Every structure is written in structure tokens, then in C-alpha cells.
Amino acid sequence: MTQTFDIAIIGAGMAGLSAARALTEAGHKTVIFDKSRGSGGRMSSKRTESGNLDMGAQYFTARDPHFRSALQTWIDRGWVAEWSPRLFVRNEDELFESSDDQQRYVGSPRMTSLSRGLLEGLDMVSKTRIERLQQSDDDRWELVDDAGAVHGPFDRVVVATPAPQAVPLLTASGHLEQAASQVEMLPGWTLALAFAEPLNTAVEACFVRVGGLDWISRNSSKPGRQGLDSWVLQSNPRWAMGNLDTDKAEVGKQLRAELAEVLGIDLPEPVFEHAHRWLYARSADTCNWGALAAPEKGLYVCGDWCLGGRIENAWLSGRQAAQTLMGRK
Numbered sequence: 001m002t003q004t005f006d007i008a009i010i011g012a013g014m015a016g017l018s019a020a021r022a023l024t025e026a027g028h029k030t031v032i033f034d035k036s037r038g039s040g041g042r043m044s045s046k047r048t049e050s051g052n053l054d055m056g057a058q059y060f061t062a063r064d065p066h067f068r069s070a071l072q073t074w075i076d077r078g079w080v081a082e083w084s085p086r087l088f089v090r091n092e093d094e095l096f097e098s099s100d101d102q103q104r105y106v107g108s109p110r111m112t113s114l115s116r117g118l119l120e121g122l123d124m125v126s127k128t129r130i131e132r133l134q135q136s137d138d139d140r141w142e143l144v145d146d147a148g149a150v151h152g153p154f155d156r157v158v159v160a161t162p163a164p165q166a167v168p169l170l171t172a173s174g175h176l177e178q179a180a181s182q183v184e185m186l187p188g189w190t191l192a193l194a195f196a197e198p199l200n201t202a203v204e205a206c207f208v209r210v211g212g213l214d215w216i217s218r219n220s221s222k223p224g225r226q227g228l229d230s231w232v233l234q235s236n237p238r239w240a241m242g243n244l245d246t247d248k249a250e251v252g253k254q255l256r257a258e259l260a261e262v263l264g265i266d267l268p269e270p271v272f273e274h275a276h277r278w279l280y281a282r283s284a285d286t287c288n289w290g291a292l293a294a295p296e297k298g299l300y301v302c303g304d305w306c307l308g309g310r311i312e313n314a315w316l317s318g319r320q321a322a323q324t325l326m327g328r329k
């Protein structure tokens, strides 16, 4: 019989969930730790009286055949649905409909439906921020959280957090720590809005190439979303860097003005508004590492930043970390 391990996974975003599922399906015992209340990481959504609002990833695409095959399972299970918005582009001069016919997918009825589905049958310890790793008496790994509690021991550890949060967990391996330290992650602001009456526009999604916005989506046009006419606006990294400490009310005011400008309409007062700042939204550069490993130490690292900041890449990176750990690379 193949040897099985006790494995800790730090981070319950797409990469950590992907690694956990691959390892569990192969017979290993995994426990996922996350500092947040739920799973999903940057694939987050907020439940409000105005509907389910996707505050992180807006949609995903699927190119890799392994990812496409997993996606089909998620669609069959009802965790994911296609989203085909009327997509526009706003540049310096005009707002025009895009000819991009790429198929887009979303968690249904909210983005976190996918992470909740992937978490089924897995062990997760939530609201637990892991601060450091230490070696146990029998040379296995213990995880020390920010309250000083010790978890484990584990035979192997998979770190699946954004790069800057991985650095303090990788001090046992110089090359892993150094690789993660090199990766710059850029911030972003997300603003969610809901209106009592639908806005008078055909736009359901828009790539913005001017001003402080990057992306706009009519959240309520996504499948399964109920409630008011809701919108999610995302700033570009440059705007976010200039507004890191701006208070949320001011961020709301400025990004609402940008929305009105992009759509070319007068905006009524929203009945709901929520702003969220992402310190580590996306990596500045695309690495092509897949996943990182120090097998002699039993340490493995994955995350979108190891492969390019998208949901599909986070899933592929997690899967690759699991395969490397199992010696199947």
C-alpha cells in the first residue's frame, strides 16, 4: 500500500482547496487552516439584503483540459453556471460593445458556492491565522497560530496563501522564502452598490481603460442572484495604491462618480454600498512556477501567484503542489 501522510494546508482559497481535494482523494489525511470565517479567499461573496454580491473574483474562464473536466463536474453539481453578460469596453473616447465571446463562469448562486462545494467532506479549521511553523520532537511540523495554540504534528505542510503571507511560514527553507519574497502583490478596491430601480443601461459588464476603474459588473445579471439591481466596481491597482488609506465613504463617492462617467448616466443614490480593500489582490508579474517545493523539508507552496493571477491558475497550482507531494510530477 502507498504511504499516506497527515497534511496541513494553510489557506482555503482555490489553490488550497484544489490541493486538499487531490490529496484527500488519493487517501491522505488533510486539515485546512484559514484565518477567515469561511472558505474561498479572494473568491469571496457577501450576503446582503440586496442580494449576494461577489466582492473578489468576478468570473472565471477555463482553458486547461484538466480544469475544464473539473469544471464540468462543478456544473453538473450545480455549484457553477455560465454567465454571458452584455460586455462593453470603455476607453478614452467611447463606450462600445465588445466582440469578446469567451465563455465565462461564476459560482451559483454566489461565487462562494464553488468553494463551499469544494470544501464538502474536507476538514477545515477556520478563524485560525497560522503565524509560524515549528519542528516537533519527532521532526514533523507543528503549526503555531496567532493565539499561541499549536496544531499538529503533520508530516507535510502545503502553504496556499498570497505570497507576502507565505513568507513568514517558509523560513525553514531559504529558497522558498526567497521566491515568495520576490513576488509583489498589488492592492485593489472593490465597491458594491445596489439601487432601488434598475439603472438605465444595457451594460452588464465592462472593461474600463480610463480613470480609476478596471472593471464593472452588473452583479444581478449573474445566474441565481436575486434582489435589487446590484453592481460591483473594481479599481485598478494604480488607483488603489494612491488611495490605500482613503476612508470607505470617500472611496464610494469617487468610484460612484467614475461609474456614472463610464456609463454616461446620472446615478441615483444607492440603497446599499459596501467598499472592501484588498491589500493583495493580484500579483504584479506572472511567474510560471506552477508550484514550489522543498521536499526534503516536507514543505510545498501553491497559489495563483505561482502561475498567474486567475482562479484557473490557482486551481492548477494547488493540483500541482499535491502531485509534487505525491511524487507524481
Ligand SMILES: Cc1cc2nc3c(=O)[nH]c(=O)nc-3n(C[C@H](O)[C@H](O)[C@H](O)COP(=O)(O)OP(=O)(O)OC[C@H]3O[C@@H](n4cnc5c(N)ncnc54)[C@H](O)[C@@H]3O)c2cc1C
Pocket (backbone or CB within 6 Å): 010, 011, 012, 013, 014, 015, 016, 033, 034, 035, 036, 039, 040, 041, 042, 043, 055, 056, 057, 058, 059, 060, 061, 128, 129, 130, 131, 160, 161, 162, 165, 188, 190, 234, 278, 280, 281, 282, 302, 303, 304, 305, 308, 309, 310, 311, 312, 314
Ligand atoms: C478584486 C479581485 C478580482 C478578481 N477577479 C478575478 C476574475 O474575474 N477572474 C479570475 O480568474 N480571478 C480573479 N481574481 C483573482 C482570483 O481571485 C485569485 O486568482 C484566486 O482566487 C486566488 O486563489 P488562491 O487560493 O491562490 O489565494 P486566496 O484566494 O487569496 O486564498 C488564500 C487563503 O489563505 C488565507 N490565509 C492567508 N494567510 C493566512 C495565514 N497566515 N493563516 C491562515 N490562513 C491564511 C486567506 O484567508 C485566504 O482564504 C480576482 C481577485 C481579486 C482580489
